[in-house]
Amino acid sequence: MELAMASAIGILTAGGIYLLLRARSFDVILGLTLLSYATNLLIFSAGRLFVGKAPVLREGVAPTLDHYVDPLPQALVLTAIVIAFAMTAVTLVMAIRSRGDNLSDHVDGRRNDPASAAPQPVAASDAGGGSAASQGGDA
Amino acid sequence: MIQIAIVGSMIVVGISMLLALWRVVRGPTVPDRILGLDTLSIAAIAELMLFGMYTDTTINFEIALIIAVLGFVSTVVLSKYVLRRDIVE
Amino acid sequence: MIKRLLPSPLLTLTVSGFWLLLVGNVGPAALLMAALLGICMPLFAARLDREFARIGSLRRLPKMIVVVGYDIVRSNIEVALRILGPESAIKPGFIWVPLDIRNIHGIAALTSIITLTPGTVSAELSPDRDYLLVHCFHVEDPDAVIAEIKQRYEKPLMEIFP
C-alpha cells in the first residue's frame, strides 16, 4: 500500500514539475494542480495508511489510535486543498488578464504565437491612469 | 460468500472504471471523453457503496450522495464548454 | 397568504421528506427542522422559477412509476445483450418525436424517462418545443418507437402536467 501511494505521489510530482516548467500559463497551472494532488496525498500519508479506520468516533470504541487513523494530517490536507483552490482561482485570473493585456499566454510575455499579430503594447504605462475600464485591454 | 461477492463486485466495478478511463484517454471525440468521465463518476458511487458494505460502515454515504447530487456538474460544464465555449452566458 | 408562504406544497413535501430520510429519524427535532426547511427551501427556489408550470392530477403517477421501472429493467437486459452481441447487428438511428405535451415540466419528465430507459437517449428539443430528437440504440421501425413513447409516457405525463 505504501509503495503504491509513494509511487503515485512520485508520478504526480514528476508530471506536475514537467508541466510547471512549460512556457504557457495554462500548462503551468495544470502542473501546479498536479503538484497539489501530490502534496495532498503526501501530507495525508504522513498519518500512515489504514483502511476502515475513519477518524469519526463511534460509540463503544475507545478513542485511541488503535481504532482510528490520525486525524491531524487530514485536517491539514483540508486546509491545503482549500488554499490550493484559492490560489488556482487567482492564478487563473492572472493568467487570463495577462493574456488579455499582453496578447500572449507565454509566461514570459513572449509573442511567438502566430494567433495574435497585433503590435506590442507600450511597456511603460502599467500604473493605470484614470479608469482602468476604459483603457483596459487597449494596446 | 457475501464478502466474496462484495470483493468481486468491487473488482468488476473497478475494471469498469478502468474501461471508462480508457475512453477518456482514447477519445476520439471530446464528448466521448466527457462520457467516460461521467461513467467513471457513476461507477465511483457504486464503488463507494460496495466499499461501505465491505468495511461495514456508512461513513461514505455523504460522498456517494454528493457525487449523485452534483457529479453531473462536471459533465454539464464540459458539455456547455463544447457547445458554447462560454459556460456562463 | 398560504399561496405566498407555500408556493409549491409538493416541493414542501418533497423537501421535508428528504430531510427526514437524510437524518433517518422522525423525532420532534427532525420534524421541526423538516417543517422549517419545507417552508424555506421552496421560497428560496421560487426565486429561480422561470416558468410557473401547473401541476395537475397525480393519480397516474404510481402506475407511471411501475411502467417506467418495468421498461428500465426490460430494456436494460435487451441493450446489454446487444452490446455483448455482434456490433453489426445494431442499427442505431435518430428519430424526431413530435410532441403534444406543452408543459415544460412534462417535457423535462419525458426527456428524463426516455433517457433513463436504456436504448433511447433524448438528444435535443427543437427550439419551438415541437419535436424531441431521440437517439435509439437499435431501431427497426421508427414510427413504432414514436407511438410507444407517446402512448406509454407522453399521455400520462400530459395528465400529470397539464
Next chain:
Amino acid sequence: MNPLVVLPILLPLLTGALVLMSERRGIVVQRLVSWLGVSALLAVCIALLVQASDGTVQVYLLGDWPARLGIALVLDRLSAMMALTTALLAVACLLYACGGWDRRAPHFHALFQLQLMGINGAFLTGDIFNLFVFFEVLLIASYGLMGSGGRRARMRIGLHYVAFNVMASTLFLIALGLLYGLIGTLNMAEIGLRLSEVSPQDARLLQAALGLMLVVFCAKAALLPLYFWLPEAYGRAPAAVAALFVIMTKVGLYAVLRVGTLVLGAGLLSGFAWQALLFLGMLTLLLAGVGVLAAARLRTLVAYLVLVSAATLFVAFALQRVDTIGAGLYYLAHSTFVAAALFLLADIVRRRRGRAQDWLQVVAPMPEKTLPALLFLLAAVSVAGLPPLSGFLGKLMLMQATPAVDTPWVWTALLLSSFMVVTALARAGSRMFWRVAPEGDGARADPVPWVQTGAVVLLLGYGIVMTVLAGPISNYTRAAASQILDPAAMIDDIRHSAPLHREPSP
C-alpha cells in the same frame, strides 16, 4: 494570558471585514475604518514591544488548548519588534495610498488590512503549519495588492509572482508533510524538543524536510538563486504596495531565523545549513549590487536595494552570533523603512517626470524637485550605508560583530556592494534631479498630494529616529538576538504555559 498578543492579527482582520462591509459607503468611510484599525494596531504593537522588552516570553494558547494540541502564539522581543516595524511601515504606506491610489485599486483597504493580518500572524505564530497558513494569507493579499488596478506588464509580472510563490508554498507543504510524518507534532517548540532526540536514521530525512523548508523561506526572502522574481515584481508593484512588500522579504528572513533557532537550535541538527546561507548571502549581496548597477529604472533599482538588504541580513543571521543577529535586526528595521521610502519617492519622481517616468536614461526634467531631491539624498545616503544615518550604523555594527574567520569575505562583500550602491545611486540621483528642463518638453507633472510626501518624510523620520536612538535600539535588538539564540528557555516557556481552564495533559 494576555489578550493583547492576538490583537495584531485580529485587529486587521476585523478592520478588513468592516471595510468590506462598508465598501458601498464610499472611500471616505473606508479610509476612516482603515485608519482606526491601523492606529489601534500601532498602539497595540507599541504596548507589546514594551511588554516584551523585559525579556518575558508570552505564550497565547488559542482555544485554550495546550501548545502541542492547538496553536500557540508566541511573543518575544523579536516578534514584538517585527510587529512594530510592520505597524510603523503600514502607517506610512496607508498614508501614501490615501493620496489617491486607494481609489483606483478595488478593495485596496481590505486587502491592505488582510495583508497586515497575514504578516503579523507569521511573526507571532509558534506553530509551523499555522506559519504556512499565514504565509498564504499574506501572499494572497499581496497578489491582490499587486494586481488590483494594474494592467499589462504588471499582469505578466503578477502571474510570475503568483506562480512562483504557489510553487514555493507547495514545497512548504511537502516539507510539512514529511516533518509531521517523522515528528508527529506541529508546534515549533515541541518540534525543537523532539528533534534533539531523533534517531540518526530519521535525522537525514528530517534534514531533507527542513532543507526544503529553508528553500521556501529563502525563496520568500529572495536568496540566490531564488531571487529572480523579486526585481520585476517589486519594481512594477504600485508604490504604496511595493513599500509594504518590503517587509515581506523580511518575513522570509524572520522565518529562517525563527525556525533556524527555535526548531534547529538544539541537538542533532544544530548549525545545519548556516554555512551555505552565509556563502549564498554574500554571493547574493554581490549579484544584487550588480543588479543595482544594471537597473534601468529607479523602481527596479530600489527593488535591487531590497535584495541587497535581504542578502545583508542573510549574512548577519547566518553568522549566528548575538552581535551579528542584533546588528542584523537593527539593519532589518532600518532597511525596511528606507527601502519603502525609496519606493514611494520613486513613484513621486515617476509621476513628476511625465512620459519619461522613472527611466534612468531619459533626459527629462523634473519640476518642483527640491524636496524630493533632498529626500532622495537622505534616503540614498542611508541606504548606501554612508554616514551618519542608520544604514551606516547597521553596517558598522555588523562589520564589527563579524567573527575574525569570516571577516575578509564578509567585509569585502559588504563594502563592495555598498560601493556599487553608491555608484549607482549617484548616477540615478544626478540623472533624476540634475536635469534642467529643455524648452517645450511636454512633461506633465502629476500633482503630488502632500500626504504622499508626508509618507516619505515619515519613513525617513523613522530612520533618523533610529540613528539618534541607535544606542537603546541596538540594545534591544541585541537582547532579542540573545533571546532567540537561547531556544531552550523559550521551548520551556512554550511547553509549560498552562491553559486557563483546560487540563494541560490528559
Next chain:
Amino acid sequence: MNPSLEILLALPFVMAVVVALLRDVPRGVTAWLAAAAPLLGLAILLTLTPAVMSGQVVSSQHDWIPQVDLVFSLRLDGLAWMFAGLVLLIGALVVMYAHYYLSRQDSAPRFFAYLLLFMGAMLGMVLAGNLLLLVVFWELTSISSFLLIGFWSHRRDAREGARMALTITAGGGLALLAGVLIIGRIVGSYDLDAVFAAGDLIRNSPMYPAALCLILLGVFSKSAQFPFHFWLPHAMAAPTPVSAYLHSATMVKAGVFLLARLHPVLSGTDLFFYLVSAVGAITLVMGAWNAIFQHDLKGLLAYSTISHLGLITLLFGLSEPMATVAAVFHILNHATFKASLFMAAGIIDHETGTRDIRRLGNLRHYLPFTSALAIIASLAMAGVPLLNGFLSKEMFFAEALDIQHHGGMRIAMIVAAFLAGVFGVAYSLRFVYETFFGRGPRALEDIPHEPPRWMKIPVEILVVLCLAVGIFPAWTIAPVLDTAARAILGANMPSYSLAVWHGFNLPLLMSVGGMVGGIALYFGLRRLLDLHAIMTRSQGRWLFHLNQEQTFRLASRFNKLWVNGSLQRSLLWLVLAAMVAAGAPFVGDLDWPQLRLDNLPALGWLLWLMLVAATAFTVRLHRQRLLAVIVMGVIGVIVSLTFALLSAPDLALTQLLVEMVTLALMLLAMNYLPSSSPPEPSALRRWRDAAIAIVAGTGVAALAYAVMTRPADTIAGELLARSLPEAYGSNVVNVILVDFRGFDTFGEITVFGIAALVVHALLRHSRMAPEKRMPGGPVPLPVPADLTQILFPLALTVSVYLFLRGHNAPGGGFVAGLVLAVPLLMQYVVQGMASVESRFAFNYIACIGVGLLIAALTGLVPMLMGYPFLTSGHLDLEVPWLGHLGLASAMGFDIGVYLVVFGGAMLILSMMGTVKPSKRKSSQRGTIQPSQRSPRTGEVR
C-alpha cells in the same frame, strides 16, 4: 565642561540650515549669515589657542552608540587646531569671494548651505577624537563635495565631475572604514588617545598590512594620489569658490590630514615608507608634468594641486621627523597660494568670460592689480625665494637628500624632487606668461576690467600671507607650525630653524637648478612644440568613463542574461534548489528503504493504475487543454476515492467538490485563453525538464515512502481522546478544524475570501475578448434548466444537512458552503447569467465580510469572558418537547466558514462568468464556424 568645541562644530551646520531656510532674504544677508559661521568659529578657536599652544588637548565626549564604540568625542590638539584654522579662515574668505562671484541665476542660499555643510564636515573630521566619528565626517565631506561640485547641475561636466569625485572618494571612504575597523580590533578602542598609545601594537599586528593598505586607499583617493588623481581636474567644473576651497585647504587635504593624524601609529615601517613615498613621488612628478600642458587655468591649477599633494604625501612617507614638519608646513603654504590662485583664476574667468590660456594674454594691462596678486601667488607656487612656497620646497629638497638606508629610493626621490621643481617652475611660468604677458586677449566679448573691490580682498589677504610667511617665517608661521607638528611628532619633534637663508647648500643648488631648468624647459618647449596645439586627454577620466560606463553596461548585460524575468527560469531554480536541499543529506551513503509489495488489495492496484495512467495522459495531452482538463478530472475522482478508501471521508468530500469548482473555473478561464499550447521549439529543453521531473518525482516518492514506513509518533492520540469530552464533536477532523486548530481554519477562510476579492478586483473593471466566439446569442437549455431547478432546493437541503452534521460526521462548513454554491453555479450555466442575477441578486462581498466577522466574533465572545480567543463552549439544552439539544459554539465559527466559502466561491465564479467583452479585440480574433470544428478536439480544424 567647556562646550566651545561643540559650538564650533555646530555653527556651520546650524547656519547651513538657517541659510537654506531663509531663501527670500537679500543676498548680502545670506552671505553674512554664511560668513558668520567661520568668523565666529575663528573667534572661538582663538579663545582656545592659548591652551593648544601650551600643548593641551581640549576635548569633550558624548555617548552616541556605546555598543559599537562610536563616541561623539571631539579633540582639539595642535594638528586639529591648525587644520580648523585653515578650514575656517579660508572658508571665511571663500564666502566673501563667492558672494561676488555667484551670478544672478545661481541660488545663493543653496550654494552657501552646501558650502557650510562641507565646512562643518571638514571641521568634524579634524576635530574628531574617535576614529569612527572621523570616518563619519570623512564620508560627509564626500557627500557634501558631491553637491558642491555638481552645483551647476545643468552642465554635463559638472554632473560627471561630481559623480566621479563621489565614486572615488566615497569608495575610498569605505576602504578607510574597513581599515579603521581593523585598527579598532587591534587596539580594542577607536578613541584616538588609545590608538596613539598603541602604535607598537598596531605596527606589530599581523593585520597591520591590511589596515595600512585600506587606510591608504582612503587617503590616496581623497587627496588625489596616483592612480586616483583624475577625479580632481574634473571637479573643476564646480564654481571657482568651491575649487578654491576644496582644492586648496580642505577636501583634498582631508587625505593628508588623516595621514598626519595616523602618522604616529602607522609610520615607521618599510611598507609605509615605500608605499607612501613612492605613490607621493609618482603623483608629484606626474601632476607637475601634466600641469604644463593644460589650457584651462583651473586645469593647470588642478594638476598643480595634485603635484603638491604628492609632495606632501611623499614627505609624510619619508617618516622622518623633519620631513613631517616640512609636510605640515607645505600644507599651510599650499593652502594659501593655491586658494589665492584659484580665486584669481575665478576673477579672470569672471571678467573675461574664459579660462582658456590660449585666448588669454596681456591681462596685466586690463587687470593690473589682480595680475600682480596672481603673479606673486604663482611665484610662491613655483617656489621662488621670499615667498612661502620656497621655504617648504627647500625643506623638501633637504629631506630628499637626507634619506638614509634606502639607496635606490634616495636617488629616485632626488630625481623626482628635481624634476618636480623643474616642472613646477615651467607650469607656473606658463600660467604667468601666457595669461598676463604676451599678446591677447583674443575674441572676448567685452573689454575686461578690475573686479569689485571686495572680490579682491580675499586674494589680497592670502597673497599678503604668502609674502609674510616667505619673508618673516620665524615671526609668522613658526608657532603655528610648531604647534601642529608637535601634535604629530610629540617627543620626536626635531629642532629646526625657519629662515629664508640657510647658506649655499645642496638644496639651494637644487632650487636654483630647478628654476633654470624650469625656465629652459618652458621656453624650450614653446620653441619646439606648439603648446597651444597639444590636446591632452585625461587618461584617467577616459579610463574612469570607460570603466564606469563599461561597468554599467556589463552589469546590465549580465543582469539581463542572469535575471531575465523568466518565470521558467525562476521555477527551474526553485525546483533545483529544492532538489539539492532535500537531496544533500543523502549524498554519500544512500540506503534504499526495503520495499514491501504486500497488503495492497486488487482494488488498490486498479486505482493506482488509473491514477498513473491519468497523470501520464494529462501530461501527454497537455497541449490540448480541454482534453487535459478532462483527463485531470479523472485524477480528481481517483484521488477522492483514494481518500475515501483510506479512511478520510471528509477529504474525499472536499476533494470532490473542489474538483468540480476548479473544473468550472478552468473552463471559464479557457474561454479567454488559446485552446492549445504551440509546440515547443526545443526538444532538448523538453528532455531536460523531463529528466528533472523524473528525478524530483523519484526523490519525493522515496522520501514519502521512507516517512510512511517509519513508526509513527504523534500527538493524535490526545486529540482523539479529548475531542468528544472537551470539544463535543465526534468527527475529529472537523473538531480539529473548528476547535483544536480553529485558527488555521480562520486563516484558511481568510485566504479564500481574499482570493475572491482578488478575482473581483482583477476582473471588475477589465474588458477581455473571448479567445474565439461562437456565433449567435446565448443558447436556451429548457430541459436541463427545468431539471436543475427541481434539483436546486434538494441540493440546498443536502447542504444544510452536511453543515449541521459536520461536527459529528463527514461534512462541515466548508463542504456545505460549496454544496450551496455549486447548484447555484449550475443555475448560472443552464439559465444564463442575466436570468439568475436578476432573480437572485446577492452581495457576495458583504457575505464574505459577514462570514469573517461571524467567525471572528465567535472567537471574541470567549475573550470577553476572559478566555483565550476561539475557546469553544458547549450548551446542553433540554427543550420541552424537542428533547436534548447539544450546541457547540464551534458551530458558530462554522457558520462563518459557511458564509465565506459560499460568498467567495460565488464571487469568483460569477466574476469569471461575467467578464465584460472588449469589442475591439473580438473582431480580431474572429468567430468559430460550427461546421469546421473537429470533434476530436472541439476546435476549428
Next chain:
Amino acid sequence: MNSAVEFLLVALLVVSSFFIFVGSLGLVKLDDFFKRLHGPTKASTLGVGCILLASMGYHALLGEGLQPRELLITVFVFITAPISAHMMAKAALSLMMDTRPRLPTGKQVDSQGVHVEPTDDGGEH
C-alpha cells in the same frame, strides 16, 4: 433466513456489477459516440440501483441498521443522469453539424437551437 438474505444480496450484487461492467464494455467496444452513450445508462439505472438496494439490505440486516437515506442517492442519480446525457448529446450534435439529423420540417438546427435553412457552407448565417 440469513442465507436467503445473503443469496438475495449476492444476486443483487452480481446483477449490478454485470450491468455496470456491460455498460463500460459498451463504452469501450462500440464504435460511435451515440451508441456508446447508451452504455452508461445501464450503470446509472440498474447498476447503481441494485447496488443501493444491496447496500440498504446489507446494512439493515447485517450491519448498522436500516439506512433509508441511501435511497436518496438513487433518486438524485435518476434526476441528474438525464441532464448529463442530454447535455453530452447536445455537445456531440454541435460537433457534427453536417451530419446531424434534419427536422421533419426540413429545417436544420444549429447549435444555438435556431432554425436555419440548410446551406452549402454549413451553419453560417
